Amino acid sequence: MPAGSSSKRERQYEHIKDGAEERGATPRRAKEIAARTVNKERARSGESREASRTSLRDEKSASQRGGERSHRGSVSPTRDQLYEEAKKRHVEGRSSMNKEQLRKALGR
Structure with missing residues (x-):
């Protein structure tokens, strides 16, 4: 101080x-x-x-x-990151999916 x-x-x-x-x-x-x-x-x-x-x-x-802005660091994964995860899990049709569709297909 x-x-x-x-x-x-x-x-x-x-x-x-x-x-x-x-x-x-x-x-x-x-x-x-x-x-x-x-x-x-x-x-x-x-x-x-x-x-x-x-x-x-x-x-x-x-x-x-009261901590209103304390969670700014929580960032959602990018479409490319979701695509790579979908690729590892062998999700069909992943190449034509957008970010939201990939998120749903991965159960997020």
Whole structure:
């Protein structure tokens, strides 16, 4: 935490860090998550000298969002990946199928 942080932000940092560690994050990653979260909250409330545009642009704080954007990393397989899986499983007619048809044929 930066020098001069409030006791509230110190408690918030510790709470977030402990929670991240309980969920399996390494201590280093937990500290990073906590620091980024607290710094963003500080920026939004005007407690820091500098702030990124994204810190100020959010309509809701991270705690208010409740993980709304935390699953951006889940990406569906491409049509080519589905086609290769269908090929391995010997799905008939796979060459003329689109992505959705391949997904259905593979039971996804």
